[in-house]
Amino acid sequence: MRTTRLGSDGPEVGVIGLGCMGMTASYDMATPRVDATSISVIHQALDLGMTLIDTADAYGPYTNEELVGRALAGGHRERAVLATKVGLVRGGSTPTTGSGTPSPGSGRNGRPEHVRASIDASLRRLGTDRVDLYQLHRVDPEVPLEETWGAMAETVATGKARYIGLSEVTVEEIRRAQAVHPVTSVQSELSLWTRDVLPEVLPYCEEQGIALLPFSPLGRGFLAGRFSSFEDLPQDDFRRDLPRFQQDALRTNLAIVARVREVAERVGATPAQVALAWLLAQGRQVVPIPGTKTPRYLAENAAAAGVELSTEDLSDLEALPAPEGTRY
Numbered sequence: 433m434r435t436t437r438l439g440s441d442g443p444e445v446g447v448i449g450l451g452c453m454g455m456t457a458s459y460d461m462a463t464p465r466v467d468a469t470s471i472s473v474i475h476q477a478l479d480l481g482m483t484l485i486d487t488a489d490a491y492g493p494y495t496n497e498e499l500v501g502r503a504l505a506g507g508h509r510e511r512a513v514l515a516t517k518v519g520l521v522r523g524g525s526t527p528t529t530g531s532g533t534p535s536p537g538s539g540r541n542g543r544p545e546h547v548r549a550s551i552d553a554s555l556r557r558l559g560t561d562r563v564d565l566y567q568l569h570r571v572d573p574e575v576p577l578e579e580t581w582g583a584m585a586e587t588v589a590t591g592k593a594r595y596i597g598l599s600e601v602t603v604e605e606i607r608r609a610q611a612v613h614p615v616t617s618v619q620s621e622l623s624l625w626t627r628d629v630l631p632e633v634l635p636y637c638e639e640q641g642i643a644l645l646p647f648s649p650l651g652r653g654f655l656a657g658r659f660s661s662f663e664d665l666p667q668d669d670f671r672r673d674l675p676r677f678q679q680d681a682l683r684t685n686l687a688i689v690a691r692v693r694e695v696a697e698r699v700g701a702t703p704a705q706v707a708l709a710w711l712l713a714q715g716r717q718v719v720p721i722p723g724t725k726t727p728r729y730l731a732e733n734a735a736a737a738g739v740e741l742s743t744e745d746l747s748d749l750e751a752l753p754a755p756e757g758t759r760y
Contacts, residue, residue, distance in 0.1 A: 433734060435447065435483075438484075438513070438616055439616040439642050439717070440641030441616075442595050443594070445513045448482055449486060450485055451647055455496060457492055457495075457496060474500065477730060478508060478512060483513050484565075485500060486645070487517075488518075489516065489554050489557075490517065493522040497554055497558050501558040504558070515563065515567060515597075516566060517567040518547055518550040518568065518569060519547070519571075520540060540570050540571070542571060542577070543579075544579055547587070551592050561591075562593060563594070565596070567619060568597070568598050571601060577608050578609075588613070596613065597615060599618070600621070601633075606618060606633075615640075615642050618643070620645075620647070621647055622644070622647075622649065624752055625685070626759060629644070630714075634715070644717055645720070647721055650704050654685065659677070674760060675757030684755075699739060699742075704729070706749070708720055710741065
């Protein structure tokens with residue numbers, strides 16, 4: 433796989449990475465997980481050049497980092513650009529006693545003491561002495577961003593993280609963080625049906641030499657054409673609570689998938705590959721991190737790096753209608 437650099441001075445990575453959340457959290461939770469299969473997918477991703485491996489302490493919580501840590505043991509760690517996150521708290525818990533408490537009702541914890549405790553806990557779970565990219569999962573509205581980002585910067589100063597990044601932020605928040613320490617990456621939802629960051633955040637990242645890491649680049653599987661009705665969704669799956677997947681909205685949104693499929697047939701690719709190729713066409717700094725726990729889909733996603741879209745193809749995709757329903 434061809435490579436790019438995370439930001440202006442970050443590590444070299446494959447142009448498509450791997451999001452690991454779904455291996456332990458959120459999607460189809462009624463189906464038993466097979467850790468051996470997930471570990472094999474991570475190894476195959478590295479073999480395919482998908483070297484950016486993304487996890488978070490909130491996934492599980494904690495079990496995703498533990499899984500990734502097991503996968504990267506035995507010499508695989510050196511092949512990976514390992515990214516994890518802090519600041520989004522599940523179930524009101526914190527990684528260690530005394531690490532701080534989340535802001536009431538927010539599920540976010542940006543307190544410096546929480547960041548300091550969390551990086552150590554993440555390193556233990558991941559079985560490593562440093563992560564390549566440490567990301568603030570969400571800004572805590574109860575804590576000044578400068579304080580949180582200062583603690584994030586400490587992880588670089590102490591050698592526990594090589595680079596630090598943000599997630600789901602505005603341009604103003606990026607600027608505030610930059611005044612404290614350089615921002616290597618911004619992770620945000622971006623796909624053919626979620627384009628909120630295109631007007632302001634992406635151009636600013638381009639200007640500043642900041643990588644943009646799109647999560648849910650396949651519209652949580654919808655753009656791949658895997659769902660035709662609400663009943664296609666697994667029973668224990670958080671997508672059943674999302675507005676865009678409700679039956680009335682989904683019926684309307686199927687028209688988007690149909691048009692993506694038309695482009696896919698024209699270029700000899702799958703709809704998922706077209707969705708990822710469109711993201712890659714948005715700029716060198718864009719590195720999507722599709723998630724999968726299935727080897728077949730992993731290979732399909734990796735092959736998207738070789739799909740070329742013409743000006744006509746891109747024009748047709750730009751003209752897709754907005755989806756029915758909000759993100760959450």
